[in-house]
Amino acid sequence: MANYIKEIRALVGHKPIILNTAAGILVNDQQQVLLNLRTDTHNWSLPGGYLEYGETYATTCLREYKEDSGIDVEVVDRIGIFDKGETAYPNGDVAQTISALFLVKPIGGHVLTQATDETLKLDYFDFDNLPPLLNQQNADMIHAAQEYLQTHSATK
Template sequence: MAYIAEVRAAAGHRPLIFTSASGALVNNQGAVLLQERADTGNWGFPGGYMEYGETFVQTVKREFKEDAGIEIEPVRLLQLQDSDQYTYPNGDQVQPVNAFYLVRALNHQHFATKPTETVRTRYFALDGQPPRFFNHQHANMWEVLQATLSSK
């Protein structure tokens, strides 16, 4: 997050384009893991912004461990998203370019999450939907995941 903080210190709240990566971890019952975000209180897929020098794969692995406490590896790129724009509660404006992956857990070990980013994690059945998504991008990821898993 140091890179984002440095850029924001220079740019203020003005609109910026940032790259990010997120993942969908589906359990044996077909439910997907989501995080309740500390910054907005909404639900979303674990993931976040790329640090300078990282790849999308490195980013999703790091962010998933920080947000959900689980070491993962990407199985398949589901979608590259670039059409959303969002204003955070603090006024920061962003157009994220997000790589959305289907992921699998590497082991059963669970790590502590960052309390500044995650309130809790929970599995949601794909035939339902969490009470409120973080933004349109996460709602779109939900639809992409539903379509991908229903076509198998």
């Protein structure tokens, strides 16, 4: 069911609602995380977005990652579920998001070189030098991914 979120918003307006999202974290060889500069809020976030009706968290991650970055990815592992906090968007929408975060690796595609309707640009950032983020949940997910990577590299 395409445009599921738009259909829901047409019914409830800007009323706060709970939505499910999925995001991916891609780390380069310099141990930097890829983030996208969003067109709606003009701050940075992990590539990802809302589940459409009938999708799983993993398939949403793959679709949204491609839409936001231009990169085809494969899920390596699920890092966690994040359900704390809410986001208020410039258009007046408010949502509490339940987000699944996946570690992903690139398998094709190319990094977007032009702005799209969702992404102004993409860039890699050091974990300890992040730009202004969309919300606290994105900060929490990036922190959890950093801990995940440190733990899993230490066990190899």
